[in-house]
Amino acid sequence: MAPRQVSIALTNVCDLHCRYCYAPKHNASLHTDQVLGWLKELDTGGCLGVGFGGGEPTLHPDFIDICKRVAQETQLAVTFTTHGHRLTPQLVERLKGSIHFARVSVDGVARTYEEQRGKQFSSLLRGIESVATLSPFGLNVVVNERTIGELDAISELAQKAGASELLLLPQRATTVVASVDAAVGLALRDWVVNYSGEVRLAVSEVGASGLPICDPLPEEQGLQAYAHIDASSMLRASSYSPAGIKIGDAGVLAVLERLRSTLEIQGEKQS
Numbered sequence: 686m687a688p689r690q691v692s693i694a695l696t697n698v699c700d701l702h703c704r705y706c707y708a709p710k711h712n713a714s715l716h717t718d719q720v721l722g723w724l725k726e727l728d729t730g731g732c733l734g735v736g737f738g739g740g741e742p743t744l745h746p747d748f749i750d751i752c753k754r755v756a757q758e759t760q761l762a763v764t765f766t767t768h769g770h771r772l773t774p775q776l777v778e779r780l781k782g783s784i785h786f787a788r789v790s791v792d793g794v795a796r797t798y799e800e801q802r803g804k805q806f807s808s809l810l811r812g813i814e815s816v817a818t819l820s821p822f823g824l825n826v827v828v829n830e831r832t833i834g835e836l837d838a839i840s841e842l843a844q845k846a847g848a849s850e851l852l853l854l855p856q857r858a859t860t861v862v863a864s865v866d867a868a869v870g871l872a873l874r875d876w877v878v879n880y881s882g883e884v885r886l887a888v889s890e891v892g893a894s895g896l897p898i899c900d901p902l903p904e905e906q907g908l909q910a911y912a913h914i915d916a917s918s919m920l921r922a923s924s925y926s927p928a929g930i931k932i933g934d935a936g937v938l939a940v941l942e943r944l945r946s947t948l949e950i951q952g953e954k955q956s
């Protein structure tokens with residue numbers, strides 16, 4: 686019944702202002718009990734893991750409590766994606782034992798990073814050092830015309846820091862930026878084909894086209910694999926998907942079924 690993995694945007698709030706950010710900008714956050722209720726239901730329905738994001742999930746006032754409770758009260762693997770600047774040793778200490786994997790966004794190195802993210806690179810490095818003491822972790826990189834030339838440096842950083850995965854996220858269009866162009870797409874393909882680093886590469890599903898990938902579960906499609914809940918309680922096929930249904934009193938699995946039917950009908954109409 687449930688997707689293998691869900692992502693939940695705990696809050697839209699973020700203290701950074703990346704140009705390519707796709708998070709909605711209206712003020713919205715989820716309540717702890719609401720999140721726990723959905724995740725218990727999804728756990729029972731066969732879901733294997735949850736990834737908390739946002740906005741910046743560590744800015745949710747109950748972030749630590751939510752992670753602890755999900756780890757204690759469900760069988761789900763708990764992961765989160767962060768910009769890394771709030772990962773103090775104190776925060777990491779409090780999260781220990783409740784996180785199975787963490788992801789830190791690293792869009793370029795040194796000056797490129799600072800121009801892309803508006804934060805000091807040295808502060809990011811401190812965050813990565815902290816997260817390395819928390820759990821296995823990966824680095825995420827938005828691939829665009831600025832970061833494509835820095836993939837070697839980022840993969841070296843990933844290896845040095847002890848990351849177990851480098852997730853490539855080709856930039857997607859927002860109201861402010863365009864998707865990666867063909868030249869960046871080709872350069873990314875070349876880089877991946879010639880990659881000889883030790884850190885495992887991964888790529889977003891929509892960015893995978895043209896890349897040599899290994900899909901371990903080719904039969905798994907759409908909402909069987911993944912669903913997203915945004916900070917306004919809307920269930921979507923992905924964080925970019927315009928179609929969404931508000932999760933009300935009927936619970937998340939009932940809404941999942943409705944969303945499946947809606948998307949099937951839309952697919953039939955398009956074909």
Ligand code: SF4
Binds near residue numbers: 700702705707708740
């Ligand atoms: S850190 Fe993430 S959530 Fe915050 S503005 Fe940048 S892309 Fe958006």
